Amino acid sequence: MLVVRDLWFRYPTSPDWVLREVNLTANQSEVVLIIGASGSGKTTLLRSITGIGELVYGGERKGTVVIGERSLNELSIDELRRLIQIVNQNAYTHFIEHSVHTDLYYSSIAIHGLTKGERWFRKVVSIFKLSDLLERRFFELSGGQLRRAAIAKAMLWDPLVIVLDEPLMWLDDEGLEEVREVIITLKSLGKAVVVFEHRFLSLLDLTNRVYLLKNGTLFPIEHEQLKYPRKTSLATISDASLSSDKENGENALHKEKVFRAIDIWFKYERSSDWILKEVQLDVASSGDNIVVYGRNGSGKSTLLKILAGYLAPMRGRIEKSSEFRAVYLPQNIYLFFTEDSLGKELRVICFQRRGGSKCVERGTRIMRSLGVDLDLSTSPFNLSWGQAIRTAISIALSPGDKQVLLMDEPFTGLTYADRLALAKVLAKIETPKVIALSNKEAVSLMPRARIYELRDGRLVAIKQEVYPEVFEAAEKCRELGISGVL
Amino acid sequence: MSLLRDFAYAFVVSKKAEEFGLLAKVLTPVLLISFLSLPYVAPGLEISTVQTLLALTYETVVATYLAGSRKLVGILKLVGMIIALGFALNLVSILLGSDPAEPVTMGLRALRVATIVLALTLLFQLLTVGEIKYLLLKMGLKRYSEVFAVSMALLPITFINFSEAYVVARLKLGKKNIASLIKPLMIDSIINSRHMAEALYIHGIPPPLRPKLVTSKDLAILVPAILVSLSYIVIPL
Structure with missing residues (x-):
């Protein structure tokens, strides 16, 4: 579903490449976890696989990004949105309308038209258990609820690939469980899920593959490498x-x-x-x-x-x-x-x-x-x-x-x-x-x-x-x- | 701080606003604002205290219906604050050597300004971001409609950060230097705007749907507004 080959990326402000020779694959119903230190290039990778890096930041990209068997270069913005969706670290920024209902409903109608849009809206609300949140304002939601609503908004496009940027940031133990449930749901819906997360321990059991991003390059690592062999007291x-x-x-x-x-x-x-x-x-x-x-x-x-x-x-x-x-x-x-x-x-x-x-x-x-x-x-x-x-x-x-x-x-x-x-x-x-x-x-x-x-x-x-x-x-x-x- | 919070909430659309059609939602506050602004646009025309109080009472009823009884206290505080500000400005003008206005006249003028501000907040409590976008689009202001939508979405985020920045600045630098919270807030807003630009790229800004123009409840909100506005003719000065 998502294939990245030999990807390089740099910003216009520096001659140095932030990403170098990045290779990544995320298949249907797979959860791919990407870990790395702050400043290792996680956000840049996210921007470069969606075209945001070039269009919003004026950067330069080399290499191949294929989403759903189509090259990123040949996709119109509307086609891109139907193939890949991102949920930002700061989930507040996904909402325009203050009411969760209005925001999601309007978006669904705009994407699919009235009849299908209403159907999709109801489906997404049901899958992500949002009915209790619809009447709330987005800035009144708890961290976990907000993240769930933002992921639901991304799912209105029914994309093949969904990227979650630090989905556990600022979440309490209950919010963490909510995000885990959502990832399981996305997996069951056949989506390829790419997760960038520092607090990865609680997500390890859900992931199919783990990559380490270091100095702008991705290295595949085994789950076992993240589990320490000895139990230190x-x-x-x-x-x-x-x-x-x-x-x-x-x-x-x-x-x-x-x-x-x-x-x-x-x-x-x-x-x-x-x-x-x-x-x-x-x-x-x-x-x-x-x-x-x-x-x-x-x-x-x-x-x-x-x-x-x-x-x-x-x-x-x-x-x-x-x-x-x-x-x-x-x-x-x-x-x-x-x-x-x-x-x-x-x-x-x-x-x-x-x-x-x-x-x-x-x-x-x-x-x-x-x-x-x-x-x-x-x-x-x-x-x-x-x-x-x-x-x-x-x-x-x-x-x-x-x-x-x-x-x-x-x-x-x-x-x-x-x-x-x-x-x-x-x-x-x-x-x-x-x-x-x-x-x-x-x-x-x-x-x-x-x-x-x-x-x-x-x-x-x-x-x-x-x-x-x-x-x-x-x-x-x-x-x-x-x-x-x- | 709670005053500021109440003030910010006065610009957030009410859930009950969905009960009314676009026409009534626009006309109600616009009628009230136009009526209350008559003395400013047509010198020589005056509005009596009874008329101002009538408008204020009606606005309070609508605001209470839209926002709930708890917010009424906040709204009244806001009205009080504007009146106090009006008095303060007049006192400053006395200190600067201007002829002082009668205290009653000062109070009435401040009351009228408060009533206008309240009517303006009704506009925001009644109209969703989508409806304002729709109106701006119909006026041929597409770019402004998008800028407006993004600004309104960023407003609550900025407000959430405001209280954090306020506590930091107050403890770090003391009450006298509270204005220094502006810099971190501005930088945070720029960062949020960048994140929002990325989110908009991937979601787009949905074009506003054609809102309901009229509903069965419209008369309940519109008729009193018309009557208050017509009170200029009915109730002689």
Whole structure:
């Protein structure tokens, strides 16, 4: 269905080829998984097999792309859309109409005409179990629901090939299951499914073939290569790599409290349900790592924003040490940066906190110690995702130790190796942290943290679940070279 | 912040808008806006307080029906904010040496502006993106119809990111430097626009379907709007 032979691609801004001699095949009812480090060329590959690279970005393509036995070069845009469809990382961008029903219905009619369009619309709604979502607005859907609706929209074209770009990004454990179900459905419908995904462990059993994209070239790899032969114990790994975290847990509770959430209740104006109920949380002064685990929409971000002082609780109160200040690192880490260069970022935060030149020097030192050895004139918006997270942490810590980091899903968008590297960075920093996470794989990267689950609005202490395969995958990724961003 | 959220939601189409035909959906707010704008386009003409209040009451009823009772509070806050802004502007003009208007006159003018803004939000709550695209196409503005469609689709995404950028900037740089959130938001919007361009390439922008021109419920929304507009003739100043 999709055959790519000797594909080369480069952008007009650089003489270097981003893709070199790429070969790829995806047959009917097959799921092909493509893994690779950030910057390895995944997005470029996606753009070049659909013609987006040439038409939208003005790039140059060499080699053959055949979809459904027809060359990409001879396809009109309408023919192309009927053969291959893509679902972006940012599934929001697939919707024009605010209502899910209106968007999908209009699209179906536009593609197939009135009678067939209505029939297809009903069929797709039924296959992807969308009837409960139709009356919702696309920006009100959870991550998993949004992804399901975006895949359904792509399926309105009834394409032969469907490409999913990071379908698990920002999804909680439930959303992950939803995407798995959708992939199984696509497979049963005879579609060739190409998946680009960092968080591949939970998709391995669904895939027929796995490719590694490295330095612009695709290498086929065996499933077995991704499964680590030995079962490393969690204790061994955590002691070795996350050791500075070991004082956390019960010990933290005996230290001075810098933030105290006391009997917090909260609900949004439009909601009749309490999103937070009787929430109690103490954050200790040094080395305290707190993980708040919960599904998307469980109230994790709301709790962070209450701790940040941005939202006021309807009942209860927040007690804060006057010496400590909160810094918020959002899910979309690029929203953290407000200046043109890293140097200006440091100077501005240091000026605001009256830190002076010592503060700037400290920030630069922390940046280097966290592996970000960049020129201070570099724009933060040109950093890779992993670099951006480390840089944001460095900037946040530059005014001194009296900070509390509030982090929303910091492991999102990273390979397993880079996730583990970030976990080590977080373990190394003594600054207290409250980290919101929505999947248990990520939670397991913080073995010494105090773990709480937000369930039905209540914050409940839970035990750490052991996922040694996450550490094994990190080690395997490192061996295969699927890291290095951090 | 909740004010801003309410303001953004005032420009999102209501699910109940489907009950009405295109003609009534366009005419209702346009009639109200035209009526309320009379003093601005025809100097010498005035609208009484009773007429303004009549229009405001009717708009509130329609907005509550379309958006639900919870949003009513938000809408009223919005009206209050505009009135307060009107007062503030007049106070500034006093400080700048202009002759102060009577407080009652100031209040009434601000109330009229708030009523016009509310009527404008009704236009967006009643018309789907597809219907506005259809109208623009019929006016021969194909390119603008596509630009409009994309802008309206990006609006909620930008709004979602706004609260995140706001929290970051407030904690990082303090309340006084809150304007620095504009840069990350702009860059994020550019990135989103690029992603959307890719999505549009692969999905296309479906041409708008011919909307329903009239429905059985149209009179319920249109007749009161006509009556409010005619009140200029019926209720003497």
